[in-house]
Amino acid sequence: MRYCPKCNKHTEQKLERVKTSGRRAGSSLKKGRRKSVKLNYGYGGSPYPKLENNRRAGAKTSQKVLIRYSCKTCGKKTQTINARRMKKFEIAQATGQ
């Protein structure tokens, strides 16, 4: 049971996982992106020294998980704003309540 803003009451809702790949959490960081483009442009290129070992160290073992709730009564969909990082994600059927 979860609150539905359209029905204005607690309704039975379906859980659904939303993929977060290729998505940036929070803002899109547009200004920082523009700045890096300007710095790298033209003769001279990047002002930062090249990384010698360009391998990403310590790859994360957990994934970001976004959950979308859809109301079974009216079909209104709401999504969690913040993606949470977790190793394992599974939708369990709630019993009772």
Ligand SMILES: [Zn+2]
């Ligand atoms: Zn609803």
